[in-house]
Structures are given as C-alpha cells and as structure tokens.
Amino acid sequence: MFTGIIEEVGRVIQIARGSGTRGLTVSSERLAKELRKGDSIAVSGVCLTAVEITPESVSFDLAEETWKRTSFSRLKEGAPVNLELPMRTDGRFGGHIVQGHVDGVGKFLALDRVNRADDYCLRIEIPPELTRYVISKGSLSIEGISLTVAKIEGTQVTAAIIPHTVAATNLKSLVPGDVVNLEVDMIAKYVEKMMRGNGSITLERLVREGF
Numbered sequence: 001m002f003t004g005i006i007e008e009v010g011r012v013i014q015i016a017r018g019s020g021t022r023g024l025t026v027s028s029e030r031l032a033k034e035l036r037k038g039d040s041i042a043v044s045g046v047c048l049t050a051v052e053i054t055p056e057s058v059s060f061d062l063a064e065e066t067w068k069r070t071s072f073s074r075l076k077e078g079a080p081v082n083l084e085l086p087m088r089t090d091g092r093f094g095g096h097i098v099q100g101h102v103d104g105v106g107k108f109l110a111l112d113r114v115n116r117a118d119d120y121c122l123r124i125e126i127p128p129e130l131t132r133y134v135i136s137k138g139s140l141s142i143e144g145i146s147l148t149v150a151k152i153e154g155t156q157v158t159a160a161i162i163p164h165t166v167a168a169t170n171l172k173s174l175v176p177g178d179v180v181n182l183e184v185d186m187i188a189k190y191v192e193k194m195m196r197g198n199g200s201i202t203l204e205r206l207v208r209e210g211f
Helices: 064-069 128-133 163-168 186-197 203-208
Strands: 008-017 021-027 040-043 046-054 057-063 080-084 104-113 120-125 139-142 145-153 156-161 179-184
Touching: 021 064, 057 064, 104 156, 128 179, 128 186, 139 156, 179 186
Parallel strands: none
Antiparallel strands: 008 021, 008 080, 021 057, 040 046, 040 080, 046 057, 104 120, 104 179, 120 156, 139 145, 139 179, 145 156
C-alpha cells in the first residue's frame, strides 16, 4: 500500500522489448538503496516488482497488459517518473490509500499558474466511467500523486497544486495530450459495491452510521 506522497523522481534509463514482456529500468539515487529483489515500488502510480537493483537504478518486468493500460506507453528514455516505496507500518499516513492499481488513464490538459499566487491549477480529462468515483474535495491519484479534487465538471477534473508538488514530481514535464495514470479512491469503489449488493444500504445510512 502507498500514500501518494512522492519520495523521488527517477528517469527512464532503458525500455527493452522482450518476448511478450518489456523491461523497464529507471534511475534512483536514493530509493534503490532501500530495495531488495522482489520488493514493490510505485512508479508513477503503478505498483511494480523490482527484479534487478544497482546502487543507482531499479529494473522491472512489464506485462503487455501493464504497458497498454497505463501511461508507460508514452515513456521514452530520459522521461521522469514518480517513485514511492510502500508505506511502513510505523509511518505517517500523509496522503490517502493508494494501491498502485491503475483504474484508467486520463489526458493532461494544462498546468497553469494561478494569477497573483505561486500555486498552480492542474486540469485533466478522465474517462467517463471513472467520474462516478470522483467528487469535489475527494482524493484522486494522478501519476501516483495523492491530490485533492478542487472541481469536477463532466469529465474534466481540476486540482490545486502547490509549488512543492510541482518541484517534487513529474508534473512539470507533461505536455497537453499526455496520458496520465489514474487511481480513484478505493473507499468509493467499496461503497458502490456495498450499495449495489444490498438494497437496504443507502448512502444516507452509511453516512449516519459513520462509515
């Protein structure tokens, strides 16, 4: 489990095509030293297993499904990627529950600086089937970053971004049209399943009982 708090930005060193799989190698000056073979790490929001580790890099095997269903398909050598190690059981919960299981990809629209402020406004377009899980002031993982939704209009989502997040992630490298990994709030999916599976459970009841 992850929290969406990015610990390091690595860069793609190599993408190797194999028989039915791809190999991805990314640089990591800090987190690689904490990993062992078989450990998990989130790479731009995708939970991957480390198969080879050097003091300055980590390599992964990517299934074709992972390649097609994530933003990895747009990666080229040199591209920055967000890195996060799994949450420690004795650590602080700084973001929200992120599993590293991508629900879909969105389209980056813009990262605009807010007038008379140092903050930024991130705008993305998300798939219509994911809009039911996204609410204003709710949580959404974008490229593995835990973000709070400021506004959702149709399929367009806006999030307020502080300068630290821009500096500490790959957001500043994106250009309009780039695909981005999305993971909706896991709790929203569980609530939906409970409501569908039991007609006696309503949203009002869940709120009243302090779900």
